[in-house]
Amino acid sequence: MQLELNALPEVHARVALIVYTDHRQEQGVVMQHALGERDGALYMAEGVNVTRDTIEMLLKLNALQTLTLVPEHVVALGVGSLAWVVERQERKLLFQGATDKAVAALDGQVFPQPRLLFVTRGAQMFAYALRGTERPTGNTPLYRAPYFNIFSNHAVCNGSMQCPGAITPENADAWTQAFFYSNFVKPADSQKRWATGGTYRELWDAVREADEFKDEWLVPAGLTLEQAVGGR
Template sequence: MDVHIADFNSVIARYALIVYTDPLGQSGCIMQHALSIHDGQPALAEGIPVTGAVIKNLMQLNAVKSLQFLPTHLVALGVNSMAWVEERTTRPLLFGGALDKAVAALDGRPLPQPRLLFVVKQGRFSVYALRGQERPTAETKLAFAPYYNIFSSHEICTGSMRKPAQMQPGDIPAWMESFFYSNFVKPADSNKRWAFSGTYRELWDAASAAGEFKDEWLVDTNLTLGQVIGGN
């Protein structure tokens, strides 16, 4: 293995972190190897598992040089993961190609939306609905998001959706656009995602007439926010 040790103003490379994976590049681990020089050539010592102490040391070096502003609607942030709240608003929904002709007629019509919780985690994009106005906590119970194209896992069927490449707080508007500017074609599972007594078209007509999507029309899941952001 060729190892290049960079020396910038007497900065010395002391360790290397190497990612080991299976042949498919999926499951694996990260090992830390001490670097040394033998006969003028760099050499790697036997690897040891990366620990929390190693990560802490990296954070204390130049890995993080400044604080990052976190918007108030962001409720959780991790590596390639984040969760945020989208407050009640009125947005057009796209139903181009919807199998239900009555629903398809709503295409592009601005409609009141419920309060929502979006979660991007390890490449998976999920959505839930929220009751009330309070900032959600780990104990907050989540409801089904009342939309087509949502699987029973609450993951969004992305289809032709253009998901942003980045998962940073500043990218939240782009993730929102990727969701709301996709076409809602049909239910992705057999779960009834709304408690309204009428049809799906009648649900949105009622929300439009009321000027809001009422909390009483939401259906509870058996999940809390803590379970969603803390699970695998």
Template sequence: MNEAEFSIHTPSENVLTLDRAVLLYHGRSGGALATVHEVMTVDGAPVIGAGRAMTAQAARELAAALLQRAAHGGFLPETVLYTHGDVLLWWVPPARRHIAFHVGEDHAEAFGGRERGEVVPQPGLVFAASSRTWRVWAVKGNRRPTPQTPLYQGPYFNVDAQCRICQGNVPVPEGTTVEKIAAWNDAFLRSYFTHPNVTGKLVGYRGGSYAFWRDMLDQRFAKFPERVLVDAKTTLGALLGERESA
């Protein structure tokens, strides 16, 4: 029999001890039964003892304990789109946010300086992070994405044609739990954007990506011009279906 390794993170400094075990039984007709078993320690190892049927009161007590735990770390905000293992996808609604650039000397004059930063309108974004990847796509509109939502190339410097983010020397958070979303957002949005990472179009804009972001920094647009977004030719649902190779 395969053994699964797991760990428990408590929401406080209290130490959890193994006390009882709950076994669930399901019948072919859809019925279910739960039994509660005392856990004894024999020769330093936990052993599950004989069980008894779970009473309604015991079920309520267990539910209350689990809900208390969920209140600390199990709540999923609306921005979370998908979570499985260490893979986390989330949505960042469109908003005015600060963006900063540090471009090469050869682009400085046309860009208005080597270092520039302003608060500008930015599109809705979908981020994916895991131990293997860090990616970002743009989405149109201000509604929470669904599996049918088309994805667009992340219109930022340091993002390649597969929407992978070049980390460079930017420190990223450890772990991809829900409470780290703000830290992942900051790691991307508060970093310096230095150069385009695509061979094709980063944005569909006359003059290219440098001209586009120069005009954004010059406050030419009151709202992010979604017409410039380049179709990534996939949807959120298709992306989730391809998550193993993402």
């Protein structure tokens, strides 16, 4: 929705928000500058950190009052970030190019998957596993996602992933599909991501035999949902 200034009651420029970034636009800060008049001309004061009052003022503006319906599986939502749950289901796993030949032989086969939690921030995706069936809260403990291509900080190696452009509740399923449509090639860290004995191939053989991915096969990640969505 586009709102013309002349369609509003009498308005005055009060605050300017300016985004300062490095030349790669990877790091930056938002500063607020008070606006006023001096000798009939508009001037901008020195920048200061954005205050809570300014944020609350922005949230009250008509242009920002549109509500978005959030699907039940979304558990956290922020600007350019999202966290959602993927319930247990069978999925095809892609192991084309896997360095472990026994694992590579499973390429394209379908296996039951554990309950998962994904978090996206910008172009980065983080993967975790969940136990139980209840909707997770901030105190819910997370577990390591039992897949290759995941680093020790739970970040997913983009590799062959075709990441969707936007991070919105409507795009959560597309991000999930992008994760499973990529090839799991090799471990990205030295941590063991499953609690059963034996190899990674033997884990998925056990999953097939049990016709489920049992909760007790998950390894604690050492953090809670609140810590994960907070970027800790």
